[in-house]
Amino acid sequence: MILLGWACRADAGYGLGSRARGLGRLTGDSSRLRTAATPVLQELTVSTGLVAQLGVLEGANVVFLDKLGGRQALAVPNRVGGRAPAVETALGLAMLACLNPEQVDAQLTGGVRAATPVADGYAHLHAELGRVRQRKGVAIERGAGVPGFASVAAALHSADGPVAAISLVTHAGDALERIVPLVADAARRISRELVRLPRPAKVHHVRACPLKAG
Secondary structure, three states, rough: OOOOEEEEEEEEEEOOHHHHHHHHHHHHHHHHHHHHHHHHHHHHHHHHHHEEEEEEEEEEEEEEEEEEEOHHHHOOOOOOOOOOEEHHHHHHHOOOOOOOOHHHHHHOOOOOOOOHHHHHHHHHHHHHHHHHHOOOEEEEEEOOEEEEEEEEEEEEEEOOOOEEEEEEEEEOOEEEEEEEHHHHHHHHHHHHHHHHOOOOOOOOOOOOOOOOOO
């Protein structure tokens, strides 16, 4: 557990390692997100036969909180709890499009893979985020993150602003026009539910291990 980063030695025994602390930041509101999103995502998977995903933005990455779709979901390599570069996923693009350009640059600094948009100073990325905004927040991605698959995503908003995103995943060669309004409508429905649900109570966090130099 120590070698993998889930725990570390502390003065009084053991404490949470870096990986466990990262999960702790995500779990505070994840149950509320799932409560609002899961029924709607289940409807989407049944009506379309596609794979639905729920994710949040953490630094330069998307963290997948849920994936639905029965046997179809097995074909999509993203796993619950896994991460992917935000710039390579429709989920990430949908959430980044909610930020202004300066916030986007700050969000991605030092944490994104050296492929594609970063090499040209984010110019290509900002152009794509502009297209997402023109589509009223709907992001489309074909094969950048997972070759052979395409995704359509939209951000979820609570009373505090954008908090997550949902997506539908299909084969890269499929037409996506019919999916766009379905994802947009689902995101609106979930967002309304997020505003209605009570906010989680504050919890006391377990003291984490101090970082050591060297």
